[in-house]
Amino acid sequence: MLTSLQNPLVKQSRQLHQSKGRREKQLFLVEGTHLLEEACRKDYPLITVFYTPKWQEKNKSLCELVCQKAQRIELVSDRIIQSLATTVNPDGIVATAPQREGKFWQITTLGIVLDKIQDPGNLGTIIRTAVATNIDGLFLSRDSVDLYHPKVVRASAGAWFNLDKVISENLENDILQLKAQGLQVLATVPNSNINYWDIDLRKPTLIVLGNEGSGISKDLINLADYSVNIPLSNGVESLNVAISTAIILYEVQRQRQI
Structure with missing residues (x-):
C-alpha cells in the first residue's frame, strides 16, 4: 500500500491539479466513484487508479472492472487519496486518464x-x-x-x-x-x-x-x-x-x- 506523499507516482499525479501539469503529461484526473463508473461505461482508457481499502470493500464489482481497464492499480491510504483529489471529501478513488481531443466531424442536427x-x-x-x-x-x-x-x-x-x-x-x-x-x-x-x-x-x-x-x-x-x-x-x-x-x-x- 502506498502511504508516502513523497512517492514519485503520487507526486507526478498531483501535478495534474495544475493546467501546466495536465498539458505536459497529456493526462487528467478522474475523481470519485460516479465518474469512474461513467468512464468505464464508455470504455474510456485509464492509466493509473488509486483507491483505498475501504473503497475497495464497498465497491467490489466496480473495483474488478477498473482493475481490468487500468494500466496500473495502486492501493493507497486515505492520506494519499486526500492529496490526489481536488475535492474536500473524496470518496476513496482517483484515477489518471489520457487526454483525447476529438477531430472535426459532421454535425447532422x-x-x-x-x-x-x-x-x-x-x-x-x-x-x-x-x-x-x-x-x-x-x-x-x-x-x-x-x-x-x-x-x-x-x-x-x-x-x-x-x-x-x-x-x-x-x-x-x-x-x-x-x-x-x-x-x-x-x-x-x-x-x-x-x-x-x-x-x-x-x-x-x-x-x-x-x-x-x-x-x-x-x-x-x-x-x-x-x-x-x-x-x-x-x-x-x-x-x-x-x-x-x-x-x-x-x-x-x-x-x-x-
Missing part, C-alpha cells in the same frame, strides 16, 4: 460552439446539459478554460465522457465548414431584436455562445445567419452562460417535438 468560456463550472454544466438534450457535439475555442480541468469534469456529473468535443484552433474556419454542411448558425447576443424562439430550430442548427463577460467575438457574430437574444426583465444585465445554453437547447427540443 445540433451542435454548440463556445467562444472563450472561462469558468470551469459553466463549461461542465454546459456539457451536462448538452448530453441531456442529445446534441451531436461541442466545439470549444483553444483560449477557453481547460477542457480537462477537474472542476469541468466534476460539474459535468459524468456527462463529460458521453459527448463528442473538439478543441478548435480556429472557430471561424470550423463554423464555415459546418455552414457548408447545411447548418444554420445562431449567435447569442444581448442587443438583437430577434428572440431565440422566433427562429425555426427544427432545422440543423449550430448555436454559438460566448465569454461570460465580453460575449462572442465580432468575427463569429458576422458568420451567423441569425443573431438572437434571450429577453430579460428591466434591470437584469445578463444570464449565466450555462443557463443561456440550457434555455436555448430546450427550446430546440420543444420545437422538434411539436
Whole structure:
C-alpha cells in the first residue's frame, strides 16, 4: 500500500491539479466513484487508479472492472487519496486518464460552439446539459478554460465522457465548414431584436455562445445567419452562460417535438 506523499507516482499525479501539469503529461484526473463508473461505461482508457481499502470493500464489482481497464492499480491510504483529489471529501478513488481531443466531424442536427468560456463550472454544466438534450457535439475555442480541468469534469456529473468535443484552433474556419454542411448558425447576443424562439430550430442548427463577460467575438457574430437574444426583465444585465445554453437547447427540443 502506498502511504508516502513523497512517492514519485503520487507526486507526478498531483501535478495534474495544475493546467501546466495536465498539458505536459497529456493526462487528467478522474475523481470519485460516479465518474469512474461513467468512464468505464464508455470504455474510456485509464492509466493509473488509486483507491483505498475501504473503497475497495464497498465497491467490489466496480473495483474488478477498473482493475481490468487500468494500466496500473495502486492501493493507497486515505492520506494519499486526500492529496490526489481536488475535492474536500473524496470518496476513496482517483484515477489518471489520457487526454483525447476529438477531430472535426459532421454535425447532422445540433451542435454548440463556445467562444472563450472561462469558468470551469459553466463549461461542465454546459456539457451536462448538452448530453441531456442529445446534441451531436461541442466545439470549444483553444483560449477557453481547460477542457480537462477537474472542476469541468466534476460539474459535468459524468456527462463529460458521453459527448463528442473538439478543441478548435480556429472557430471561424470550423463554423464555415459546418455552414457548408447545411447548418444554420445562431449567435447569442444581448442587443438583437430577434428572440431565440422566433427562429425555426427544427432545422440543423449550430448555436454559438460566448465569454461570460465580453460575449462572442465580432468575427463569429458576422458568420451567423441569425443573431438572437434571450429577453430579460428591466434591470437584469445578463444570464449565466450555462443557463443561456440550457434555455436555448430546450427550446430546440420543444420545437422538434411539436
